[in-house]
Amino acid sequence: MKKLALILLAFAASLPAQELDSHKLLNPGTDSWPTFNGDYSGRRYSTLAQINQTNVGSLTLAWAFQSRSQGSFTSMPLVVNGIMYATLPDQVFAIDARTGRQIWHFQRPSQGGGNRGVAMYKDRLIFTTPDAHVICISARDGKQIWQIQIADPAFKGFASMAPLVIRDHVLVAGSGDAADLPGFLLSLDPMTGQTQWRWDSEPKPGEPGSETWPQDSDVMSRGGGMLWLTGTYDPELNLTYWGTGNPHPVENSEARPGANLYTCSIVALNPDTGKLVWYFQPSPHDTHDWDTNMTPVLFDANFKGKPRKLLAQAGKEGLFFVLDRTNGKALVSAPLGDSDWYSGWDERGQPIPRKEAEPQPDGALVHSAITLWNAPSFDPQTGLFYVNERDWINVYYLTIPGKKAQGWAGRDFTVVGKPFLKALDYQTGKIKWSKEGTGRGGGSSGILTTAGHLLFTADTSGNLVALDPATGKTLWHTYPGAAMGSAPMTYELDGRQYVVTPVEGVIYAWALPAR
Amino acid sequence: MKKLSLMLLVIFAAALVVRAQDDAPQGAAAASQKQAQAEAVERGRKQFVGTCAACHGEDATGGRGPDLIRSSIARHDKGGDLLGPVITGGRPDRGMPNFPFNDSQVGDLVAFIKAQIALFDLHTRTPGAYPNDIPAERLASGSVEAGKAYFYGAGGCAKCHSPTGDLAGVAGKYTPVDLQTRLLYPAGKLPNATVKLTSGETLTGVLQLNDGSYVAIKDKDGWYHSWPRGAVKDLKVEDPLAAHVELLHKYTNADMHNLFTYLVTLK
Numbered sequence: 090m091k092k093l094a095l096i097l098l099a100f101a102a103s104l105p106a107q108e109l110d111s112h113k114l115l116n117p118g119t120d121s122w123p124t125f126n127g128d129y130s131g132r133r134y135s136t137l138a139q140i141n142q143t144n145v146g147s148l149t150l151a152w153a154f155q156s157r158s159q160g161s162f163t164s165m166p167l168v169v170n171g172i173m174y175a176t177l178p179d180q181v182f183a184i185d186a187r188t189g190r191q192i193w194h195f196q197r198p199s200q201g202g203g204n205r206g207v208a209m210y211k212d213r214l215i216f217t218t219p220d221a222h223v224i225c226i227s228a229r230d231g232k233q234i235w236q237i238q239i240a241d242p243a244f245k246g247f248a249s250m251a252p253l254v255i256r257d258h259v260l261v262a263g264s265g266d267a268a269d270l271p272g273f274l275l276s277l278d279p280m281t282g283q284t285q286w287r288w289d290s291e292p293k294p295g296e297p298g299s300e301t302w303p304q305d306s307d308v309m310s311r312g313g314g315m316l317w318l319t320g321t322y323d324p325e326l327n328l329t330y331w332g333t334g335n336p337h338p339v340e341n342s343e344a345r346p347g348a349n350l351y352t353c354s355i356v357a358l359n360p361d362t363g364k365l366v367w368y369f370q371p372s373p374h375d376t377h378d379w380d381t382n383m384t385p386v387l388f389d390a391n392f393k394g395k396p397r398k399l400l401a402q403a404g405k406e407g408l409f410f411v412l413d414r415t416n417g418k419a420l421v422s423a424p425l426g427d428s429d430w431y432s433g434w435d436e437r438g439q440p441i442p443r444k445e446a447e448p449q450p451d452g453a454l455v456h457s458a459i460t461l462w463n464a465p466s467f468d469p470q471t472g473l474f475y476v477n478e479r480d481w482i483n484v485y486y487l488t489i490p491g492k493k494a495q496g497w498a499g500r501d502f503t504v505v506g507k508p509f510l511k512a513l514d515y516q517t518g519k520i521k522w523s524k525e526g527t528g529r530g531g532g533s534s535g536i537l538t539t540a541g542h543l544l545f546t547a548d549t550s551g552n553l554v555a556l557d558p559a560t561g562k563t564l565w566h567t568y569p570g571a572a573m574g575s576a577p578m579t580y581e582l583d584g585r586q587y588v589v590t591p592v593e594g595v596i597y598a599w600a601l602p603a604r
Numbered sequence: 605m606k607k608l609s610l611m612l613l614v615i616f617a618a619a620l621v622v623r624a625q626d627d628a629p630q631g632a633a634a635a636s637q638k639q640a641q642a643e644a645v646e647r648g649r650k651q652f653v654g655t656c657a658a659c660h661g662e663d664a665t666g667g668r669g670p671d672l673i674r675s676s677i678a679r680h681d682k683g684g685d686l687l688g689p690v691i692t693g694g695r696p697d698r699g700m701p702n703f704p705f706n707d708s709q710v711g712d713l714v715a716f717i718k719a720q721i722a723l724f725d726l727h728t729r730t731p732g733a734y735p736n737d738i739p740a741e742r743l744a745s746g747s748v749e750a751g752k753a754y755f756y757g758a759g760g761c762a763k764c765h766s767p768t769g770d771l772a773g774v775a776g777k778y779t780p781v782d783l784q785t786r787l788l789y790p791a792g793k794l795p796n797a798t799v800k801l802t803s804g805e806t807l808t809g810v811l812q813l814n815d816g817s818y819v820a821i822k823d824k825d826g827w828y829h830s831w832p833r834g835a836v837k838d839l840k841v842e843d844p845l846a847a848h849v850e851l852l853h854k855y856t857n858a859d860m861h862n863l864f865t866y867l868v869t870l871k
Contacts, residue, residue, distance in 0.1 A: 241676075241679075243679035243680050244679055267725040267726070268673075268725055450742050450745075451744075451745040452784060452857075454788070454856075454857055456853075482789070484784060484785060486738055486781070495674070497724075497725075500738070500781075502785050504789045504791075505789045505791065505849070505852065527813075548816075550815035552815055552817070563816055566816075566817055
C-alpha cells in the first residue's frame with residue numbers, strides 16, 4: 090500500500106502543469122491553438138489533413154458545449170494542453186477539448202456585450218471586459234490574479250478584443266467611438282498588469298503625421314482610431330501588425346480635413362518599444378466608419394517570381410491590399426467588389442476618396458464592397474486569400490455638420506448588401522472564384538483553411554459548410570440552428586482532428602466517426 | 605451651419621427623451637415617469653439657455669466655457685452629486701460664477717445635460733426613433749418636377765407603381781429616412797419560385813430557402829413545403845424587386861433626391 094502510494098505520488102509529481110510553453114506561441118503544432126488566430130501569422134491555415142476531401146462527408150458531432158447563457162460566442166476559443174478556453178462577455182469557460190465537459194467557469198458581471206477571447210501567458214489567461222478592464226486569471230482554476238482599467242465607460246469606452254502575447258508583453262486596446270476618444274495600444278506586464286509602453290493612434294502636435302489633421306483645433310487629440318481586433322506578429326522582423334479604426338468625429342469630413350493619420354491604417358510596431366516603424370492607410374480621411382481593423386495576414390510567398398515577406402488585408406472599406414511587410418510598400422491594391430467611393434489610387438497605392446461620396450445632410454448613395462471583422466484565411470496550398478464580403482449599398486447622412494461636430498456626426502442605412510465568399514489571387518488581387526450567398530441577411534462568418542484541401546466557414550443561410558478551396562464547391566454542410574458569428578478553428582488530440590464552430594451559445598466540435 | 609446643427613440637435617434631443625424611455629416597463633406609472641423626465645429636461649433646457657448657454661453653448665458643447673459633453677464631471681455625475689456643487693458653488697478659480705439654484709432647478713439642469721450627453725453618444729446603428737427622425741424637409745432637397753419626370757420616365761417606376769394607387773399617401777406611412785431607403789429598395793419582399801419536381805409536379809409560391817441543399821416555399825394558401833435539392837428538377841426564381849436592384853446601379857444622388865422630393869408630396 091505504501092509502495093503504491095509512493096508510486097502514485099511519484100506519478101502525480103511528474104504530471105506537468107498545463108501552462109503554455111512560450112515556444113508554442115512560435116510553433117503551435119497541431120495539438121494546440123494558443124492565440125486568437127491559431128498562430129502569429131493570422132493565416133488561419135492548419136496543416137492538419139486527417140479530415141480531408143475524401144472523408145469530410147462523414148464528419149460527425151464529437152461533442153457540443155452548452156454555455157447555458159444569454160450571450161453569443163463571438164470569440165475564438167484557444168486550445169492548450171487539451172483544454173479549451175472560450176469566452177462570452179465577462180465570462181470564461183475552461184472546457185475539456187476531448188469531451189466538451191466544463192472544467193471551470195469564471196464570471197464577473199458588468200455592462201455591455203462582445204468579447205473575442207482570451208490570450209494565454211504561461212499559466213495565466215488575460216482578457217478584456219465590456220467595462221473596459223483587462224483581467225488576468227489563473228488557467229488552472231479561473232481565480233483572478235489582477236485587473237486594471239484601460240478606458241472610461243462614462244465616455245463610452247469598452248473593450249472586447251483578445252489580447253496578443255509577444256514574449257513578456259501583453260498587447261491590448263480599448264474600443265468606443267461615441268465620445269471622441271483617442272485610440273491606443275498598450276503593452277502590459279503579464280505578471281502585474283502594469284503598462285510597459287503605450288502607442289497612440291494619433292501623433293502629438295508637431296510629430297510626423299500631425300500635418301494630416303487641422304492645425305486650428307484639437308480634434309487630433311481625440312481623433313479615434315481604436316485598435317479593436319487582435320494583431321499579428323513576425324518574430325523574424327520583430328514587428329507586430331495592427332489595423333486601426335475610424336477617425337472621430339465619425340462620418341463628418343469638415344471637422345477634420347486631412348488624411349487623419351494613423352486612423353484607418355495598418356501599422357507596424359516594434360513590440361518591445363511600441364515605436365511605429367511604418368504605416369499604410371487603406372481609408373484616408375475616412376467618413377464612412379470603415380475601420381481598417383481587419384486581420385493583417387502574414388505569409389511568405391513568391392511574388393512575381395521573387396520570394397517576399399507579405400502582408401495581405403481585406404478591410405471594411407472593401408479593398409484588398411498586399412504589402413511588403415518589411416516596409417509597408419503596396420504591391421497590390423484592388424477592390425473586393427463593387428465600389429464607387431474612390432476615384433483611383435495615390436502614389437502609395439492608397440485609394441483617393443471621392444468628395445461626393447461623403448455623407449450629406451440629404452443623404453449620399455454609396456456603393457461599397459465591405460468585409461467585417463470575421464476572420465479571412467490564406468491557404469498556401471492554393472495561394473488564395475479567402476474573405477466573406479458584401480456588396481453594400483448604403484445611404485450616408487451627415488447629421489451634425491460643421492467643425493464643432495462630436496461623436497457620431499452621421500448616420501448610415503444599408504439599402505441592400507449582397508453577400509459573397511471570394512477567393513483572391515494574392516499576386517494580382519483578381520478574384521479567382523466567387524460564391525454568392527444564399528441569404529441576403531444573416532451574419533458574416535470567419536474562415537479556416539486546412540491541409541486537407543478544405544475551407545470551413547458558414548454560409549448566409551446559416552449552414553456550416555466545408556468547401557473545396559480551389560473551386561468553392563460545397564463538400565459538407567449542416568445547419569447548427571443559428572449563424573456562426575465567430576470562426577472555425579481546429580486541433581488534433583489523441584490522433585483525432587476536431588473542427589470547432591462556436592454558434593450563438595453552443596460550441597460544436599466536429600470529427601470523423603470514432604473508430 | 606451652426607444654426608442648422610443646433611436646430612437638428614434640438615429636434616433629436618426631443619426624440620431622444622422618448623427613445624431613452626423605451627426600455628422602461630409599460631404602464632401608467634412608467635408613462636407618467638417618462639413624461640416627468642421629459643418635462644425636467646425641457647425645464648432644464650430653458651434654464652440652461654437662459655443661464656449657462658452664454659459660456660457653455662446652447663447645446664452644451666462649450667464656447668467660452670468648457671464643453672460639457674466631454675466633461676468628466678458631467679459624465680461621472682450621479683443625480684447631481686458632482687454637477688450640483690459646481691453649479692451652486694461656482695468655480696471662482698476658472699472664472700465661473702455661482703448660481704443660487706435650488707435642488708429641483710439643479711435636478712432639471714442635470715437632466716438636460718445628461719440628455720445632451722446621451723444624444724451625442726448615440727451610435728448610428730442604435731435601434732430606436734432617433735436616426736429615423738431626420739426631417740423630410742432636409743431630405744427633400746431635389747425638385748418635385750424632376751422627380752415626377754424620373755418616376756414616369758427614366759426610372760420606369762410607373763410600370764409597377766401609381767401615385768394614386770399603391771403609393772397613395774405613401775409619405776404618411778413611413779418616416780422620412782425609411783421612405784428614402786424603401787424607395788431605393790423595399791427590403792422584405794421574398795422572391796417568387798416555380799418548383800418543378802422530379803416527380804413531374806409543379807408548385808409555385810414564395811421562396812423561403814434555397815441554400816444549395818434544400819428548397820422551400822410557402823404556397824398561396826400559406827402552407828410550407830420543402831424538398832432536398834435533388835428532388836427538384838427545375839427551379840425558377842423571380843425577384844419582384846429586380847427593377848429596384850437594376851435602378852440601384854443607375855441612380856445618381858440627384859435622382860434619389862428628386863424622387864424622394866416627389867414622393868413626399870404624396871400625402
